[in-house]
Amino acid sequence: MGVKQIPTHIFLAYLESLGLVFIRNKGTSHHQYDFPDGHPHGKLSRPLSVWTKEKEIPITHIHTNLKTIDPVNGKKNFEVWLNNYRLGKKK
Secondary structure, three states: OOOOOOEEHHHHHHHHHHHHHEEEOOOOOOOEOOOOOOOOOOOOOOOOOEEEOOEEEEEEHHHHHHHHHOOEEEEEEEEHHHHHHHHHOOO
């Protein structure tokens, strides 16, 4: 992934596409996300923490969250989704 950061709204759209939901605030700048009860993937090992107050999220922060979602294919799945998202936006 050759980018340094991603707009926050795009990363949140990705989380939503996976079925993750907002569960609580952690302080004023972080929102936490997890799969809802009964989701086929079950709960994550730890909730994802996303800096929603910022306009863009650093790629290292995204990579950490992607490893929590899927340690093996998280980054690859996000890259595929991001390419499709960007293609859809250009139409």
